[in-house]
Amino acid sequence: MRDDIAWPPQWPRRFDVDFGAPRAGRYRETVEDFDVEECLGFEPEGQGEHLWLWIEKRDATTAMVARELARLCDVGQRDIGYAGMKDRFAVTRQWFSVHLPGREAPEGLVEALQARGLRAERLDRHPRKLKRGVHRGNRFRLRLSGDVTLDENLEQRWRTLLTKGVPNYFGPQRFGPDGRNLVRARDVLDRGWRKRDDRDGMLLSTARSYLFNAQLAERLARGQWDEVLEGDVMMLEGTHSLFQAEADDDSLHQRLASGDIHPTAVLWGQGGSRAAARALQLEQDVLARTPGLCQGLEKAGAKAARRALRVIPGEASLERGDGEIWLSFELPSGAYATAVLRELMANPSLEFRPDSVRRQGEEK
Helix, strand or coil, X not given: CCCCCCCCCCCCCCCHHHHCCCCECEECCCHHHEEEEEECCCCCCCCCCEEEEEXXXXXXXXXXXXXXXXXXXXXXXXXXXXXXXXXXXXXXXEEEEEECCCCCCCCCHHHHHHHCCCEEEEEEEXXXXXXXXXXXXXXXXXXXXCHHHHCCCHHHHHHHHHHXXXXXXXXXXXXXXXXXXXXXXXXXXXXXXXXXXXXXXXXXXXXXXXXXXXXXHHHHHCCCCCCCCCCCEEXXXXXXXXXXXXXXXXXHHHHHHXXXXXXXXXXXXXXXXXXXXXXXXXHHHHHCCCHHHHHHHHHHCCECEEEECEECCEEEEEEEECCXXXXXXXXXXXXXXXXXXHXXXXXXXXXXXXXXXXXXXXXX
Protein backbone atom coordinates (compact mmCIF):
# COMPACT_ATOMS: atom_id res chain seq x y z
CA MET A 1 0.00 0.00 0.00
CA ARG A 2 1.68 3.17 -1.24
CA ASP A 3 1.19 6.19 1.01
CA ASP A 4 0.76 9.68 -0.40
CA ILE A 5 3.30 11.60 1.68
CA ALA A 6 3.19 15.36 1.26
CA TRP A 7 6.36 17.34 1.89
CA PRO A 8 6.89 19.61 3.72
CA PRO A 9 4.90 18.43 6.74
CA GLN A 10 3.27 21.08 8.90
CA TRP A 11 4.94 20.27 12.23
CA PRO A 12 4.49 23.21 14.61
CA ARG A 13 6.83 24.82 17.10
CA ARG A 14 5.72 24.96 20.72
CA PHE A 15 6.46 28.51 21.88
CA ASP A 16 5.05 30.52 18.97
CA VAL A 17 1.75 30.53 20.89
CA ASP A 18 3.40 32.28 23.86
CA PHE A 19 5.94 34.55 22.17
CA GLY A 20 5.08 34.72 18.46
CA ALA A 21 7.30 33.51 15.64
CA PRO A 22 11.03 33.71 16.50
CA ARG A 23 13.41 36.17 14.86
CA ALA A 24 15.77 35.09 12.08
CA GLY A 25 19.20 33.92 13.12
CA ARG A 26 22.36 32.25 11.87
CA TYR A 27 24.47 29.47 13.28
CA ARG A 28 27.34 27.28 12.08
CA GLU A 29 28.90 30.10 10.08
CA THR A 30 32.24 28.45 10.91
CA VAL A 31 32.97 24.99 12.28
CA GLU A 32 34.04 26.59 15.59
CA ASP A 33 30.50 27.98 16.00
CA PHE A 34 29.12 24.48 16.64
CA ASP A 35 30.94 22.47 19.31
CA VAL A 36 29.76 19.00 20.37
CA GLU A 37 31.26 16.80 23.06
CA GLU A 38 30.04 13.27 23.68
CA CYS A 39 29.06 12.46 27.27
CA LEU A 40 29.68 8.73 27.52
CA GLY A 41 28.72 8.28 31.15
CA PHE A 42 31.48 5.76 31.91
CA GLU A 43 35.22 5.32 31.39
CA PRO A 44 37.17 2.62 29.50
CA GLU A 45 38.58 0.07 31.96
CA GLY A 46 42.20 0.32 30.86
CA GLN A 47 42.51 -3.26 29.57
CA GLY A 48 40.89 -5.45 26.93
CA GLU A 49 40.86 -6.36 23.23
CA HIS A 50 39.53 -3.02 22.03
CA LEU A 51 41.59 0.13 21.61
CA TRP A 52 39.50 3.20 22.43
CA LEU A 53 40.41 6.63 21.03
CA TRP A 54 38.99 10.01 22.08
CA ILE A 55 39.09 11.95 18.81
CA GLU A 56 38.45 15.57 17.92
CA LYS A 57 37.34 16.12 14.33
CA ARG A 58 36.47 19.13 12.18
CA ASP A 59 34.40 19.12 8.99
CA ALA A 60 34.35 15.33 8.88
CA THR A 61 31.61 12.79 9.43
CA THR A 62 31.79 10.07 12.04
CA ALA A 63 31.68 7.51 9.22
CA MET A 64 34.68 9.13 7.54
CA VAL A 65 36.71 8.84 10.75
CA ALA A 66 35.65 5.22 11.18
CA ARG A 67 36.81 4.37 7.65
CA GLU A 68 40.14 6.10 8.23
CA LEU A 69 40.69 4.20 11.49
CA ALA A 70 39.91 0.91 9.77
CA ARG A 71 42.44 1.68 7.05
CA LEU A 72 45.20 2.83 9.38
CA CYS A 73 44.72 -0.11 11.75
CA ASP A 74 44.29 -2.65 8.91
CA VAL A 75 40.96 -3.99 10.21
CA GLY A 76 37.49 -4.38 8.77
CA GLN A 77 34.79 -1.76 9.10
CA ARG A 78 32.91 -4.02 11.51
CA ASP A 79 35.87 -3.83 13.91
CA ILE A 80 35.26 -0.10 14.43
CA GLY A 81 32.77 1.08 17.03
CA TYR A 82 31.26 4.44 17.99
CA ALA A 83 28.30 5.52 20.10
CA GLY A 84 26.69 8.08 17.81
CA MET A 85 26.90 10.02 14.56
CA LYS A 86 28.22 13.54 15.14
CA ASP A 87 27.72 16.57 12.92
CA ARG A 88 30.11 17.17 10.05
CA PHE A 89 30.33 20.97 9.95
CA ALA A 90 31.34 21.30 13.58
CA VAL A 91 34.10 20.69 16.09
CA THR A 92 33.20 17.38 17.76
CA ARG A 93 34.85 15.07 20.26
CA GLN A 94 33.82 11.46 20.69
CA TRP A 95 35.08 7.95 21.43
CA PHE A 96 35.88 5.35 18.78
CA SER A 97 36.89 1.72 19.38
CA VAL A 98 39.09 -0.57 17.26
CA HIS A 99 39.18 -4.35 17.78
CA LEU A 100 42.88 -5.18 18.16
CA PRO A 101 43.09 -8.47 20.10
CA GLY A 102 46.70 -9.17 21.04
CA ARG A 103 47.91 -6.16 19.06
CA GLU A 104 49.21 -2.77 20.03
CA ALA A 105 48.12 0.36 18.24
CA PRO A 106 49.95 0.73 14.91
CA GLU A 107 53.15 2.73 15.22
CA GLY A 108 52.57 6.36 14.29
CA LEU A 109 48.77 6.06 14.50
CA VAL A 110 48.31 9.36 16.36
CA GLU A 111 50.56 11.19 13.90
CA ALA A 112 48.81 9.64 10.90
CA LEU A 113 45.44 10.78 12.24
CA GLN A 114 46.83 14.25 12.90
CA ALA A 115 48.00 14.49 9.29
CA ARG A 116 44.35 13.94 8.28
CA GLY A 117 43.06 16.66 10.59
CA LEU A 118 41.98 14.26 13.36
CA ARG A 119 43.35 14.75 16.84
CA ALA A 120 43.49 11.64 19.05
CA GLU A 121 43.60 13.22 22.51
CA ARG A 122 43.49 9.98 24.49
CA LEU A 123 44.03 6.24 23.88
CA ASP A 124 42.85 3.54 26.28
CA ARG A 125 41.74 -0.09 26.36
CA HIS A 126 38.37 -1.70 27.06
CA PRO A 127 37.07 -5.30 26.93
CA ARG A 128 34.15 -4.46 24.62
CA LYS A 129 33.37 -2.72 21.38
CA LEU A 130 31.72 0.68 21.61
CA LYS A 131 28.07 0.19 20.62
CA ARG A 132 25.62 2.64 19.10
CA GLY A 133 23.49 4.55 21.56
CA VAL A 134 25.39 3.63 24.75
CA HIS A 135 26.42 7.23 25.47
CA ARG A 136 24.48 9.27 28.02
CA GLY A 137 24.19 12.28 25.73
CA ASN A 138 26.01 15.21 24.15
CA ARG A 139 27.08 18.65 25.32
CA PHE A 140 26.67 21.52 22.85
CA ARG A 141 28.18 25.00 22.71
CA LEU A 142 26.68 27.02 19.86
CA ARG A 143 27.15 30.54 18.53
CA LEU A 144 24.11 32.44 17.22
CA SER A 145 24.13 35.70 15.27
CA GLY A 146 21.72 37.82 13.24
CA ASP A 147 18.39 39.37 14.23
CA VAL A 148 17.82 36.75 16.94
CA THR A 149 20.40 38.56 19.08
CA LEU A 150 18.02 41.58 19.16
CA ASP A 151 14.97 39.54 20.22
CA GLU A 152 13.73 41.04 23.49
CA ASN A 153 11.87 37.80 24.24
CA LEU A 154 14.87 35.51 23.71
CA GLU A 155 15.86 35.17 27.37
CA GLN A 156 12.27 34.47 28.34
CA ARG A 157 11.96 31.85 25.56
CA TRP A 158 15.18 30.31 26.83
CA ARG A 159 14.09 30.19 30.48
CA THR A 160 10.70 28.76 29.51
CA LEU A 161 12.09 25.94 27.39
CA LEU A 162 14.56 25.04 30.14
CA THR A 163 11.56 24.51 32.41
CA LYS A 164 8.96 23.08 30.05
CA GLY A 165 11.30 21.38 27.57
CA VAL A 166 11.06 21.36 23.78
CA PRO A 167 9.28 19.01 21.36
CA ASN A 168 11.61 16.05 20.89
CA TYR A 169 11.39 16.07 17.08
CA PHE A 170 13.80 14.10 14.95
CA GLY A 171 15.65 16.85 13.10
CA PRO A 172 15.27 17.80 9.42
CA GLN A 173 18.62 16.16 8.60
CA ARG A 174 17.03 12.76 9.31
CA PHE A 175 14.78 13.17 6.25
CA GLY A 176 17.25 14.64 3.77
CA PRO A 177 16.83 17.63 1.43
CA ASP A 178 13.26 17.81 0.11
CA GLY A 179 12.43 14.77 2.28
CA ARG A 180 14.19 12.49 -0.19
CA ASN A 181 15.23 9.97 2.47
CA LEU A 182 11.57 9.58 3.41
CA VAL A 183 10.55 9.04 -0.22
CA ARG A 184 13.25 6.38 -0.56
CA ALA A 185 12.06 4.74 2.66
CA ARG A 186 8.47 4.64 1.43
CA ASP A 187 9.48 3.13 -1.91
CA VAL A 188 11.68 0.45 -0.30
CA LEU A 189 9.01 -0.48 2.24
CA ASP A 190 6.35 -0.53 -0.47
CA ARG A 191 8.17 -3.16 -2.51
CA GLY A 192 9.42 -5.07 0.53
CA TRP A 193 12.43 -4.07 2.63
CA ARG A 194 15.64 -6.01 2.08
CA LYS A 195 18.87 -5.66 4.03
CA ARG A 196 20.87 -5.12 0.86
CA ASP A 197 18.76 -2.04 0.08
CA ASP A 198 19.34 -0.50 3.51
CA ARG A 199 22.44 -2.01 5.09
CA ASP A 200 22.66 0.37 8.03
CA GLY A 201 18.88 0.56 8.61
CA MET A 202 18.79 4.28 7.80
CA LEU A 203 15.60 4.03 5.77
CA LEU A 204 13.79 2.10 8.49
CA SER A 205 14.85 4.80 10.97
CA THR A 206 13.65 7.53 8.62
CA ALA A 207 10.17 5.99 8.34
CA ARG A 208 9.89 5.50 12.10
CA SER A 209 11.11 9.07 12.70
CA TYR A 210 8.45 10.47 10.37
CA LEU A 211 5.68 8.57 12.13
CA PHE A 212 6.94 9.70 15.54
CA ASN A 213 7.14 13.35 14.47
CA ALA A 214 3.61 13.15 13.09
CA GLN A 215 2.30 11.91 16.46
CA LEU A 216 4.20 14.63 18.31
CA ALA A 217 2.88 17.31 15.96
CA GLU A 218 -0.69 16.10 16.51
CA ARG A 219 -0.32 16.29 20.27
CA LEU A 220 1.16 19.78 19.94
CA ALA A 221 -1.79 20.83 17.79
CA ARG A 222 -4.18 19.50 20.45
CA GLY A 223 -2.23 21.11 23.29
CA GLN A 224 -1.46 17.68 24.77
CA TRP A 225 2.25 17.21 24.10
CA ASP A 226 3.18 17.77 27.75
CA GLU A 227 0.02 16.41 29.37
CA VAL A 228 -0.74 12.99 30.80
CA LEU A 229 -3.47 11.31 28.76
CA GLU A 230 -5.32 8.25 29.99
CA GLY A 231 -3.34 5.23 28.80
CA ASP A 232 -0.15 7.18 28.14
CA VAL A 233 3.15 5.35 28.36
CA MET A 234 5.46 7.50 30.48
CA MET A 235 9.25 7.55 30.43
CA LEU A 236 11.36 8.30 33.48
CA GLU A 237 13.81 11.20 33.02
CA GLY A 238 17.39 10.03 32.52
CA THR A 239 16.41 6.43 31.77
CA HIS A 240 14.35 4.44 29.29
CA SER A 241 12.17 2.99 32.05
CA LEU A 242 8.50 2.96 31.03
CA PHE A 243 5.19 2.65 32.84
CA GLN A 244 1.57 3.19 31.88
CA ALA A 245 -0.66 5.97 33.20
CA GLU A 246 -3.83 3.97 33.81
CA ALA A 247 -5.89 6.57 35.63
CA ASP A 248 -6.05 10.28 36.41
CA ASP A 249 -3.42 10.72 39.11
CA ASP A 250 -2.43 14.12 40.53
CA SER A 251 1.03 12.82 41.41
CA LEU A 252 1.70 12.04 37.74
CA HIS A 253 0.84 15.61 36.75
CA GLN A 254 3.17 16.91 39.45
CA ARG A 255 5.99 14.64 38.30
CA LEU A 256 5.40 15.73 34.71
CA ALA A 257 5.53 19.41 35.66
CA SER A 258 8.81 18.85 37.53
CA GLY A 259 10.42 17.10 34.54
CA ASP A 260 10.69 13.75 36.33
CA ILE A 261 8.63 11.92 33.68
CA HIS A 262 7.64 12.48 30.05
CA PRO A 263 4.82 11.16 27.83
CA THR A 264 5.98 9.07 24.88
CA ALA A 265 4.89 8.11 21.37
CA VAL A 266 5.51 4.88 19.54
CA LEU A 267 8.41 4.19 17.18
CA TRP A 268 6.35 1.84 15.04
CA GLY A 269 7.22 -1.78 14.42
CA GLN A 270 6.32 -5.32 15.40
CA GLY A 271 4.66 -5.43 18.80
CA GLY A 272 2.59 -2.32 18.19
CA SER A 273 1.86 0.32 20.80
CA ARG A 274 1.85 -0.15 24.56
CA ALA A 275 -0.54 2.78 24.95
CA ALA A 276 -4.22 2.43 25.83
CA ALA A 277 -7.44 4.43 26.02
CA ARG A 278 -7.18 8.07 24.84
CA ALA A 279 -3.45 7.91 24.17
CA LEU A 280 -3.83 4.83 21.97
CA GLN A 281 -6.71 6.38 20.03
CA LEU A 282 -4.61 9.45 19.25
CA GLU A 283 -1.74 7.28 17.99
CA GLN A 284 -4.09 5.22 15.84
CA ASP A 285 -5.65 8.36 14.36
CA VAL A 286 -2.21 9.57 13.20
CA LEU A 287 -0.78 6.23 12.06
CA ALA A 288 -3.90 5.46 10.02
CA ARG A 289 -2.84 8.24 7.61
CA THR A 290 0.20 6.22 6.47
CA PRO A 291 -0.75 2.53 6.60
CA GLY A 292 1.89 1.61 4.02
CA LEU A 293 4.77 2.80 6.20
CA CYS A 294 3.35 0.97 9.23
CA GLN A 295 2.81 -2.30 7.40
CA GLY A 296 6.19 -2.05 5.68
CA LEU A 297 7.99 -1.58 9.00
CA GLU A 298 6.22 -4.60 10.49
CA LYS A 299 7.10 -6.79 7.51
CA ALA A 300 10.71 -5.58 7.68
CA GLY A 301 10.93 -6.87 11.24
CA ALA A 302 11.43 -3.52 12.98
CA LYS A 303 10.64 -3.81 16.69
CA ALA A 304 8.33 -1.26 18.28
CA ALA A 305 9.86 1.10 20.87
CA ARG A 306 8.96 4.34 22.62
CA ARG A 307 10.50 7.83 22.53
CA ALA A 308 9.81 10.76 24.85
CA LEU A 309 7.69 13.53 23.37
CA ARG A 310 9.73 16.25 25.02
CA VAL A 311 13.34 16.84 26.06
CA ILE A 312 14.59 19.28 28.68
CA PRO A 313 18.11 20.68 28.09
CA GLY A 314 20.40 20.37 31.10
CA GLU A 315 23.50 22.20 32.38
CA ALA A 316 22.37 25.19 30.29
CA SER A 317 23.61 28.76 29.94
CA LEU A 318 23.12 31.74 27.63
CA GLU A 319 25.89 34.32 27.21
CA ARG A 320 25.57 37.53 25.22
CA GLY A 321 28.49 39.05 23.35
CA ASP A 322 28.98 41.78 20.77
CA GLY A 323 26.41 40.83 18.11
CA GLU A 324 26.44 37.19 19.15
CA ILE A 325 24.95 34.74 21.62
CA TRP A 326 26.58 31.58 22.94
CA LEU A 327 24.33 28.74 24.13
CA SER A 328 25.56 25.78 26.14
CA PHE A 329 23.41 22.79 27.06
CA GLU A 330 23.32 19.01 27.34
CA LEU A 331 20.85 16.68 25.64
CA PRO A 332 20.34 12.94 26.09
CA SER A 333 21.43 10.61 23.31
CA GLY A 334 19.05 10.65 20.36
CA ALA A 335 17.88 14.24 20.93
CA TYR A 336 18.65 16.98 18.40
CA ALA A 337 20.18 20.39 19.12
CA THR A 338 18.16 21.65 16.15
CA ALA A 339 14.97 20.97 18.16
CA VAL A 340 16.20 23.49 20.72
CA LEU A 341 17.36 26.05 18.15
CA ARG A 342 14.08 25.81 16.21
CA GLU A 343 12.19 27.14 19.25
CA LEU A 344 14.58 30.09 19.60
CA MET A 345 15.13 31.35 16.06
CA ALA A 346 14.11 31.03 12.43
CA ASN A 347 16.55 29.54 9.95
CA PRO A 348 15.80 27.55 6.77
CA SER A 349 18.01 24.65 7.89
CA LEU A 350 15.86 24.17 10.99
CA GLU A 351 12.61 23.76 9.08
CA PHE A 352 10.93 20.73 7.52
CA ARG A 353 10.52 22.24 4.06
CA PRO A 354 11.50 21.84 0.40
CA ASP A 355 15.16 22.78 0.21
CA SER A 356 17.42 22.19 -2.79
CA VAL A 357 20.25 24.03 -1.04
CA ARG A 358 22.65 22.01 1.08
CA ARG A 359 21.53 22.16 4.72
CA GLN A 360 24.00 23.53 7.21
CA GLY A 361 26.09 20.87 8.83
CA GLU A 362 24.42 17.75 7.45
CA GLU A 363 26.37 14.54 7.55
CA LYS A 364 27.49 13.61 4.05
